[in-house]
Amino acid sequence: MLFSGYTLLRDPHFNKGLAFTEDERDAHYLRGLLPPSVIPQETQVKKMIQHVRQYQVPLQKYMAMMDLQERNERLFYKLLIDHVEELLPVVYTPTVGEACQKYGSIFMHPQGLYISLKEKGKIREVLRNWPEKNIQVIVVTDGERILGLGDLGCQGMGIPVGKLSLYTALGGVRPSACLPITIDVGTNNEKLLNDELYIGLKQRRATGQEYAELMHEFMTAVKQTYGEKVLIQFEDFANHNAFNLLEKYRSTHLVFNDDIQGTASVVLAGLVASLKLVGGNLADHRFLFLGAGEAGTGIAELIALETSKQTNAPLEEVRKNIWLVDSKGLIVSSRKDSLQHFKKPWAHEHEPVKNLLDAVNKIKPTVLIGTSGQGRTFTKEVIEAMASINKRPIILSLSNPTSQSECTAEEAYKWSQGRAIFASGSPFPPVEYEGKVFVPGQANNAYIFPGFGLGLIMSGTIRVHDDLLLAASEALAAQVSQENFDKGLIYPPFTNIRKISAHIAANVAAKAYELGLATRLPQPKDLVKFAESCMYTPAYRSYR
Numbered sequence: 134m135l136f137s138g139y140t141l142l143r144d145p146h147f148n149k150g151l152a153f154t155e156d157e158r159d160a161h162y163l164r165g166l167l168p169p170s171v172i173p174q175e176t177q178v179k180k181m182i183q184h185v186r187q188y189q190v191p192l193q194k195y196m197a198m199m200d201l202q203e204r205n206e207r208l209f210y211k212l213l214i215d216h217v218e219e220l221l222p223v224v225y226t227p228t229v230g231e232a233c234q235k236y237g238s239i240f241m242h243p244q245g246l247y248i249s250l251k252e253k254g255k256i257r258e259v260l261r262n263w264p265e266k267n268i269q270v271i272v273v274t275d276g277e278r279i280l281g282l283g284d285l286g287c288q289g290m291g292i293p294v295g296k297l298s299l300y301t302a303l304g305g306v307r308p309s310a311c312l313p314i315t316i317d318v319g320t321n322n323e324k325l326l327n328d329e330l331y332i333g334l335k336q337r338r339a340t341g342q343e344y345a346e347l348m349h350e351f352m353t354a355v356k357q358t359y360g361e362k363v364l365i366q367f368e369d370f371a372n373h374n375a376f377n378l379l380e381k382y383r384s385t386h387l388v389f390n391d392d393i394q395g396t397a398s399v400v401l402a403g404l405v406a407s408l409k410l411v412g413g414n415l416a417d418h419r420f421l422f423l424g425a426g427e428a429g430t431g432i433a434e435l436i437a438l439e440t441s442k443q444t445n446a447p448l449e450e451v452r453k454n455i456w457l458v459d460s461k462g463l464i465v466s467s468r469k470d471s472l473q474h475f476k477k478p479w480a481h482e483h484e485p486v487k488n489l490l491d492a493v494n495k496i497k498p499t500v501l502i503g504t505s506g507q508g509r510t511f512t513k514e515v516i517e518a519m520a521s522i523n524k525r526p527i528i529l530s531l532s533n534p535t536s537q538s539e540c541t542a543e544e545a546y547k548w549s550q551g552r553a554i555f556a557s558g559s560p561f562p563p564v565e566y567e568g569k570v571f572v573p574g575q576a577n578n579a580y581i582f583p584g585f586g587l588g589l590i591m592s593g594t595i596r597v598h599d600d601l602l603l604a605a606s607e608a609l610a611a612q613v614s615q616e617n618f619d620k621g622l623i624y625p626p627f628t629n630i631r632k633i634s635a636h637i638a639a640n641v642a643a644k645a646y647e648l649g650l651a652t653r654l655p656q657p658k659d660l661v662k663f664a665e666s667c668m669y670t671p672a673y674r675s676y677r
């Protein structure tokens with residue numbers, strides 16, 4: 134421990150507040166700096182959850198949590214872990230979205246590392262300014278597509294900060310090993326450019342070579358500073374950069390894109406689990422997406438990959454069961470020449486179809502997935518059409534935050550007369566319909582990335598392979614219990630997330646060893662136990 138006395142009380146990594154014992158107060162010059170009562174961490178947790186609950190406004194709850202994180206990190210994580218279902222919507226979606234929108238006006242303490250165009254040529258120095266040296270995970274954004282809220286520029290920092298707090302709370306990665314980064318190349322958001330409280334560069338976004346050079350300097354500096362095994366998670370980049378960055382760095386760095394790959398893994402798990410409720414194999418189902426960007430095409434590709442493995446049919450063949458609609462209508466072969474490269478594999482033979490309702494009626498999907506970032510696009514007519522085609526339509530409204538969800542849980546159940554199997558990206562409360570209570574699941578990549586990252590880190594894996602995403606997905610699907618299915622859930626509740634993450638980590642690591650990508654040798658015998666033993670716990674340590 135570096136500090137004592139007054140400075141110790143103001144260091145969030147070591148501060149315990151009133152939990153400092155009598156001996157610690159003597160040994161570390163704390164006498165008189167605290168009131169005389171000694172209060173254990175459990176009691177502090179009880180007090181803090183009451184404190185957070187007293188706020189009615191979600192953003193105030195968020196600010197109370199951020200304030201705690203800045204004051205007493207271990208108490209923050211203990212609180213978050215013990216009340217994960219209640220606090221996830223506060224530190225993560227939907228509230229984190231509003232926090233990013235208002236980041237300039239609620240900004241108190243800087244969190245994470247800001248790398249802007251001003252730091253071009255000096256990124257290694259900037260990384261050296263960060264107080265921690267042993268970094269294992271970086272979540273990086275350039276803020277151009279924050280949830281479904283669009284370009285929030287530098288204020289996107291709330292996302293890497295939130296994602297990394299989940300790496301610790303849900304996946305057990307030490308907080309000191311986590312580094313949130315925002316790359317600021319400007320913003321095209323006029324409102325922010327005209328806001329005197331905007332915290333970022335007041336210029337329009339750099340593109341092309343200027344953008345690529347800054348990102349390349351960043352990627353190189355990260356590897357030089359933290360080594361080959363630092364995990365870089367790309368988050369909430371706009372799709373015109375996201376696919377290129379992933380393609381460019383996947384063979385030289387340990388990277389994955391959460392929106393493309395993490396989301397794919399979590400959705401595949403939910404679909405595999407839902408087969409227990411609807412029957413058949415993946416190959417027996419037909420999938421329709423609203424939204425053909427990162428999430429949509431990422432999920433589509435992983436479904437195709439898994440189906441192809443299960444059936445031995447070529448990828449091109451199984452892709453034909455998967456259809457996507459973008460802002461111009463159904464993706465069909467006549468549009469091929471004008472499509473972005475990530476949409477081309479999905480341009481199947483079909484007459485043009487302009488809107489979603491017509492696409493549902495023509496394609497007759499068994500599964501409808503919303504990845505459009507556009508709220509209320511699964512209309513009554515669309516859900517009714519799904520319900521008329523299927524006994525149990527599977528409907529996933531993945532767009533975040535809640536305002537952008539393609540439909541609400543209530544709408545999905547009501548318009549399908551209680552027959553829909555529904556999950557959403559942001560949480561919805563249980564719904565009562567005709568005397569029955571329906572519990573909607575949360576299809577969010579938060580189930581995957583913490584355990585996935587832990588699995589990579591604990592095995593010293595050096596590259597991400599698609600089979601690792603399949604391994605994560607398989608482990609998650611296996612954690613859905615009969616009790617969950619009985620409630621109509623296709624994901625286990627977040628309450629058990631640390632156990633779930635340990636299983637995901639173990640399955641990912643096992644696959645990495647099998648593929649020869651893991652460098653931590655010898656391979657631990659029991660990978661689940663090993664994952665659990667690697668996990669950070671937020672209980673206070675005693676200071677001598």
Ligand SMILES: NC(=O)C1=CN([C@@H]2O[C@H](COP(=O)(O)OP(=O)(O)OC[C@H]3O[C@@H](n4cnc5c(N)ncnc54)[C@H](OP(=O)(O)O)[C@@H]3O)[C@@H](O)[C@H]2O)C=CC1
Pocket residue numbers: 278279280281282371372391392393396423424425426427428429458459460461503504505506507510531532533534537557558559576577578579
């Ligand atoms: N639940 C989860 O875990 C996750 C959820 N998401 C959510 O998914 C959403 C999309 O993210 P992402 O895929 O990265 O975004 P992209 O920008 O890459 O893709 C959005 C897609 O939606 C299409 N679209 C936009 N408006 C409409 C419309 N009115 N009708 C039909 N299609 C439309 C776009 O069409 P076009 O190509 O023609 O412009 C594009 O294909 C976001 O809200 C995000 O929060 C993302 C990742 C994880």
Ligand SMILES: CC(=O)C(=O)O
Pocket residue numbers: 226279280281369391392532533558577578579
């Ligand atoms: C959940 C997530 O990653 C997103 O909405 O972008």
Ligand SMILES: [Mg+2]
Pocket residue numbers: 280368369391392
């Ligand atoms: Mg995201």
